[in-house]
Amino acid sequence: MTRVAAEGRxxxxxxxxxxxxxxxxxxxxxSQCDNLALMRMNSRDxxxxxxxxxxxxxxxxxxEATKFGLGEAVVGGRFVRNPTFARFEGRLTVEGGADVPATWARARDESA
Structure with missing residues (x-):
């Protein structure tokens, strides 16, 4: 990861x-990151x-990141003109996983 961050571009x-x-x-x-999208952060360090x-x-x-609610963030770097507060609205996709059957996780001898 360090090598890609430093030399990948x-x-x-x-x-x-x-x-x-x-x-x-x-x-x-x-230190190699040009952009930051920071959502809720509790750690002062x-x-x-x-x-x-x-x-x-x-x-x-x-x-302000310690007070953010769902979908709120600070964005800064090359992808915005000035560092600013941003709010992301709703999902465009349906949350997955709930409709995936758990049968795939059982051992072969259990499913027989």
Missing amino acids: KYGQYLLVATQRPGKLPENVL DLDRLAALFSYVPESLLA
Whole structure:
């Protein structure tokens, strides 16, 4: 992951990193990220680390992440003109998984 983050662009490869704990990622990976979409974050340590790495996003905006509700985020980087608050509305797809039968998970001798 670190190598792709650091060298991938020159080969036309990009890395999308999604995590609930940015503090557990190598700093070399996060420092290569050009964009940030930050949803609710409770860890003050993680927010402090993100503030240092994504200095183009005001700390006051990052601090709001502790109060976000469902679908709310801070976005910053090359994909927006200025760091800003964003709200994502509803799903476009049906949530899956509920209609998948659990029979595939049984051992072969149990299903006979």
